[in-house]
Amino acid sequence: MAVTERIPASKLIQRIPGGGVFLTTSENIFKWGKASSLWPMTFGLACCAIEMIATGASRFDIDRFGAGVFRASPRQCDVMIIAGTICVKMNDCIQRLYAQMPEPKYVIAMGNCAISGGIFYYDTYSVTKGTDSLGIPVDVFIPGCPPRPENLLFGLMKLQEKIRNEKDADK
Amino acid sequence: MVIIKIIKLSKDLVIGAWSLIKGLVITLKNCFIPAITLQYPAQKQPMTDRFRGLVDLHPEKCIICYQCVKICPVACLAIAHKQENNKKVISEFKYNMELCCFCGMCQQVCPTSAIYMNKIYEISVYDRDKTHINLLNPGKYIEWLNTSIK
Amino acid sequence: MLMMLIAGIAVLAFISASAMFLIWWERKVSAHIQSRFGPMRVGWHGVLQPIADAVKLLLKEDIRPAEADKLVWWLAPFFAVVPPVMAFAAIPFGKSLIPKDLNVGILYIMAISSVCVIGIFMAGWGSNNKYSLLGGMRSAAQIVSYEIPMILSMITVVMHANSLSMQKIVEAQSRHWNILHPNMLLAALVYTIAATAEVNRAPFDIPEAESELVAGFHTEYSGMKFAMFFIGEYTNLFIIAAISTTLFFGGWHGPFLPPVVWFLSKTYLCIFIWMWVRWTFPRARVDQLMAFAWKVLTPIAFVNLAITGWLLLK
Amino acid sequence: MNTSQTKDICTEEFLINMGPQHPSTHGVLSLELKLDGEMIRDCTAHIGYLHRSMEKLAENRTYTQFIPYTDRLDYVASMNNNMGYVMAVEKLLNLEISDRAKYIRVIAAELNRIASHLIAIGTFAQDLGAFATPLFYCFREREKIIDIFDQICGNRLTYNYMRIGGVQFDLPKGIDEKIKKFIKYMRSKVDDYDWLLTYNTIFLARSKHIGLLPKDLAINYSVSGPNLRASGVKWDLRKDEPYLVYEKLEFDIPVGENGDSWDRYKVRLEEIRQSLKIVEQALGALPEGDPTVKIGRIHKPSPSEIYLRTENPRGELGFFIISDGSAYPYRLKIRSPSFSNLAVLPELVKGLKIADIVCILGSLDILMGETDR
């Protein structure tokens, strides 16, 4: 099979005079859009899910960050908040859900269980030791057992910051 | 028969409509109560006295009794000591934040209150390595003490 | 020809602006009902939130399920957006501010907006997802039952105005609004309930019933296609509210202020009521919905129609 | 219509998997539904998606070390779990606790019961499609309880407050004022719910006569807690096998009539009222003394076995502890109420619609952390 040269659209625009400026502006707008509208998935695993709902609820109101649209369908989500203990039985399901999300997608591992297995790290035969071990790239880790809602919001802001500082606009 | 049925139905309809209106009134009433939302990055609520944040250490108070390590349900603390001039000196006090369950039992069991839990609660990281903390390092929590994000 | 083009562009611009505004407003209304703030961080009180959402949805990957019926899947979002946009052609914003004053205006709007359901059903069928299919089937059943009381309640107004033209209906209300007649009030109530079902809004949002069907007919749609359903939904909402304004609340009539302002403010007030209802009530079940339409709404609408006729003949 | 025609009309049954990721399965429950159109022909529940091997863990933790784990069993009612476990260990060790500690435990447990029921009511309304509003109202009220707990023990969800032989801290200064204020506030809010939900005609239509659980079936399935009481069985461990100081306190046991979803909801709402009453009384009768204990790192009970059950918000939580004389339990079995309550689900949903299964599941108020342990 012949190897075709694939030039990203961004490169092409840069060749046009003034295209660079347009590109940076549009890229910034894209980043702003992506960062300000992170729709999480309605997906709670365990204890942290309650704190996740509490973050969505009136007191902390995740909607202020534009992230209040909890979508139940993975197709319409931008960020998967893994809130709780991942059990071996759940592994495939989480991997599939991650695969079902359209790019660009982000993952927040909320709580120690989602980071490393946490309190269930030792002596358990049925707990997966962290989201990392499933091959899912995690963008922000939020330690805590469970993390306070403020901490989740803080993590969300860190994710927004990460998106704003992203190098490649195509992610 | 039919008339009775119609009367009953209309009665149900009226009662039903009334209940719906009452519900609407309640939501409207709530619309005018000031929102209880805490505007988080701008407004922060103070943590309570007993709040259990991250595990912290006064190294000078520690008598290396290993009580905290023994009680920890998740083995997130690790101590090593060495002998110096017939005195035990801590050489290592590691805290694995990603295992910690923030139960506060180490703080309660400590005879000298050397180990305690601070008030830091904004602790998100990009990198898991940052959750492994050397408690003997005085600047260990500096990153989370002055968070730059607004 | 040029005028038509300009009108078309103006309507399109208005539609997108209105849909965006409605999305923001809905989030704000829901937030304040739930004693929170809603979007706050992009722009003044989050006004730019819908734009951010749109930008993001635009950039989203477009996933098509492998088993989907390609053509139907691809066409469905257009069917959801185009009919409400077309319906704008006969909405009277002001005395002469109407894209096209059709002499069968109301009939045209009704006919066009029923096409929406085809889009929803296509989405349900084309996705090849069981939840979507259920949503699509529910939607079809729902629209079939609610068109009838809706049209019957509209006929009451038509009989009063003696015309099917939207402008004529508005002009007939120059002295007092239709809603002030008791039989029209009943018609308005029937219309409101039927219209809620027509646009799939809570408490009749069974086609997309989130807690039952995940996301109903648009479960498999992502990115811009999903956004089109969203825009279609809100445009539809606007159309429904605009019709109710025209039919029952005197359209653009009103003192002091220009007609457009009157029209829009009445419409948005109607929309607010729909939002308020949405964020208050639980969802009805699908069979209850049908039973209510056929056993309660349709008879009431018929009786109301008969009474109106009798009153007019008297 | 002859039979051949009906056969033609009959459509194929189709299988639908609800969960583990589904907005209304309350965590990670998976239901396999056999549908005929909207009608449910058969339902199989698959659980275990949150099986965290708590019982195995318990065998490798000392009695004290296991307390934080009980927080994560029924994570919306951690205080009650803490209490149930700690009381079981105390029974094993034959420990007596001070009166003040008893009262504080009752206050904490009842406040947490309110918080738990608030979530139950809120999620039930959410499942019925009341878009987030009742849920967020419930969470708003719950936040007040969480604030109180935050002051008492310094955490929002996993309290780890009870200790073997007492409690971790005494009540902080000024908390009783706060609790009293909350009681007053909560009473008015419960009345609000009556109109927002209880007597709302759509709500009634959706939940009345849906998921009828007859008395004998409920007992046969070992259903407990509000679900059992909604079926008309007046059975509450706080009254029937009183522990702590419940016999000194005056409260009623709300009982339902039909055992339908609405009754289950209503019983919970009434229980909130009763719990407020209990907290008020307990706060008034709070004796002086020291409820705190020094944390005992090692407890070595003599070899024996005990079974102790307490009334949790979801039903009867039992701890079956077998000790072999060492510092670690030989075996610890957790009898979780949700497990038994969920087992009855397939029985209830046959012949109903998809919308109803969501309603029944919400009204049963199961919690996967506890079901799967």
Place this chain on the structure above:
Amino acid sequence: MRTNEIFMAIKTDFPEARQEEETGAVIIPKESLLKITQYLKNHRLAFDNLHCITAIDRAERVELAYTLYSISEHHGITLKIYLTAGEENVASLAELWKSANWLEREVYDLFGVIFLNHPDLRRILNPYDWKGHPLRKSYSHPEVSIKPRL
């Protein structure tokens, strides 16, 4: 009724039952389980509620403990069956109490006790293709990290 009285009632009709000394539980041979439980349910003792089934792995034997309660009569009892190693099977009670269905599945899943005539004896908590019975003392799993005991 107190435990002793219940035991005496059982004893009069089923002489093979005996009482465990420390706990007061009634030990019955596994052959007579169905007979005795039927008697307990339908007799005036009216044990209408099978509260909990659990197993204890004692290396040389597996003990099954059935916790029965009577809601109408306000009393309870624990039945125990000793199953010798290698013969871990017992009659299912799912016919008598429907709660037994899931409880027995759980015991089967975690201990490998076979319940004869059970309507649907599959694993319940662990994945259906899981190997071994985790709550057995002899169970080991390669991925389990053991917490250091101090």
